[in-house]
Amino acid sequence: MKPQIKKFPLVQSLLATLATGSFLSLSITPTVNAEMTNSPKMVVDEMWQIINNEFVDRHFNQVNWLQKREELLSRNYSNKTQAYRAINQALKELGDPYTRFLPPEQFEALNSQTSGETSGVGVRIAIDPRTQDLYIVDAIRKSPAAEAGLKRGDRIVRIDGKPTALMDLDQASEALKGEIGTDVNLDIARRGQPSFQVKITRSEIEVPSVDFSLRQEGGLNVGYIKLDEFSSLAAQQMRDAIDELQKQQASAFVLDLRGNPGGLLFASVDIARMWMSEGEIVDIVDRRGGHRRFQANNSAVTDLPLVVLVDGNSASASEILAGALKENKRATVVGTNTFGKGTVQSVHSLSDGSGLAVTISRYYPPSGININKKGISPDIVQNLSREEEYLLSQNPSLFATKADSQYAKAIAILRNNASLQGVNSISIRQ
Known part of the structure; x- marks a missing residue:
C-alpha cells in the first residue's frame, strides 16, 4: 500500500537529513516546453534545473553540468523507468550520497514521515x-x-x-x-x-516521535525521553514531554538519541532551545559561503541536569542537537561516536509525483569543527558489549534499563551530580 498523505507541492522546509521544499524552475523556450510537457523528459529537466540552482558544490564534482543537460535532453525516453535511470546515473556522478532521486512511492513515504502523519x-x-x-x-x-x-x-x-x-x-x-x-x-x-x-x-x-516516562533510580526522579526522529510534530511532543515530567517532579533528564537518523533542521533548533538558555546551536553555510547561525533565545523550559545518549546511528539533526548541548556544556553526552552527516538537504516535488533530495548546505556545531564523515565524540565513551547488543535486540523491553550499560552510565552520572549538588537544591523552572 502507498501511505495516504497530504500533498505539499510548495512547502519550504529544511531537513538535516531530507526535507520538503519548493521547486524553482528556469525558463525554457515554448517549443521545448510543448515538446516536453507530460513527457518523461520534463522530469529529467526539472531535476537538472534544481541541481543547477541549489547543489552545494558549485563545481558539480567536476562534472560539466551544462553539457550534462544537453546530453540528457538529447535522449528519447519512452517511459518513466528510462528517465528515472538517467536521473539516477546523473546524480551518481555528483558524488554525494544524499543528493538522490525519490520515485513517487518513496516521496510520499518521506512526506508522511516528516509530517508525522500516515495511515x-x-x-x-x-x-x-x-x-x-x-x-x-x-x-x-x-x-x-x-x-x-x-x-x-x-x-x-x-x-x-x-x-x-x-x-x-x-x-x-x-x-x-x-x-x-x-x-x-x-x-x-x-x-x-x-x-x-x-x-x-x-x-x-x-506518529509519535517522542516516548517518555518517569523513572525511580535510587531515590532520583529521572525523566527519560526517547526521541525517534525530528518530524514536524517532534518539537511540540518534546515540550509536552518535558512539561509532563516536570509536573511529575523529575529532578534530572536522560535524552536518548540512539538510533535517531535525523529529520527536520528547524525541529532540532526548536528542541535545542528547550534545553539551552543561551549559546550557539548550529551554523549553516550555503554554497556561496553565506552563514546562517541559530542561537538559543532564552526560552529554555528546564535547566535540570541532562545526559544525552548517542550511538553510531545518531545522525544529522541528532548530531546538531547533541553537538549544541555538548559544546555549550548543557549536557553530558554518553555512548559512542555519532554517524557523521554534516550536510543539509532540501526535497522538491517533481511534476510526476516523484521527488528530488539535493544537498544545499553544510552545517557546523558551535566549535566550527567539520563533523561530516567524522561524527561527534561523546564526553564519555560507553560501548555496548556484543552480548548486550544481542540481548537488547532480542528483548526490546530491556532497552533503557539496568541491562543497558549506556543508560546505566547516564543514571550513574546523574546520581553523582545529585550527590554533589543535593537533589533538593536543583531547581525546576516552571
Whole structure:
C-alpha cells in the first residue's frame, strides 16, 4: 500500500537529513516546453534545473553540468523507468550520497514521515532473526491497533489470510498500511494464550516521535525521553514531554538519541532551545559561503541536569542537537561516536509525483569543527558489549534499563551530580 498523505507541492522546509521544499524552475523556450510537457523528459529537466540552482558544490564534482543537460535532453525516453535511470546515473556522478532521486512511492513515504502523519493500523514491527517470526515492537498510543488490544510482543501470523512467514519486513509493512477506512484482518499469536483473529480499520495516525516516562533510580526522579526522529510534530511532543515530567517532579533528564537518523533542521533548533538558555546551536553555510547561525533565545523550559545518549546511528539533526548541548556544556553526552552527516538537504516535488533530495548546505556545531564523515565524540565513551547488543535486540523491553550499560552510565552520572549538588537544591523552572 502507498501511505495516504497530504500533498505539499510548495512547502519550504529544511531537513538535516531530507526535507520538503519548493521547486524553482528556469525558463525554457515554448517549443521545448510543448515538446516536453507530460513527457518523461520534463522530469529529467526539472531535476537538472534544481541541481543547477541549489547543489552545494558549485563545481558539480567536476562534472560539466551544462553539457550534462544537453546530453540528457538529447535522449528519447519512452517511459518513466528510462528517465528515472538517467536521473539516477546523473546524480551518481555528483558524488554525494544524499543528493538522490525519490520515485513517487518513496516521496510520499518521506512526506508522511516528516509530517508525522500516515495511515494504517499503528504498529511498529520487526522480524526475529532466529525464527523469522513477525512481531509487534510497539502499538502506537490511540492507534487502531492499540484500541484493538494489540501489544508489544504479539506475533502476527497472517495478514488478510497471507502467511507472514513468506514476507520480508517491507512486504509486511505494505500489507498493514492502506487507505483510511479500509479493513485488515490479522491472525495474532500471544504467548500463553490461544491464537486469535482481529479486524482493524485503518485510520490516519499521528506518529509519535517522542516516548517518555518517569523513572525511580535510587531515590532520583529521572525523566527519560526517547526521541525517534525530528518530524514536524517532534518539537511540540518534546515540550509536552518535558512539561509532563516536570509536573511529575523529575529532578534530572536522560535524552536518548540512539538510533535517531535525523529529520527536520528547524525541529532540532526548536528542541535545542528547550534545553539551552543561551549559546550557539548550529551554523549553516550555503554554497556561496553565506552563514546562517541559530542561537538559543532564552526560552529554555528546564535547566535540570541532562545526559544525552548517542550511538553510531545518531545522525544529522541528532548530531546538531547533541553537538549544541555538548559544546555549550548543557549536557553530558554518553555512548559512542555519532554517524557523521554534516550536510543539509532540501526535497522538491517533481511534476510526476516523484521527488528530488539535493544537498544545499553544510552545517557546523558551535566549535566550527567539520563533523561530516567524522561524527561527534561523546564526553564519555560507553560501548555496548556484543552480548548486550544481542540481548537488547532480542528483548526490546530491556532497552533503557539496568541491562543497558549506556543508560546505566547516564543514571550513574546523574546520581553523582545529585550527590554533589543535593537533589533538593536543583531547581525546576516552571
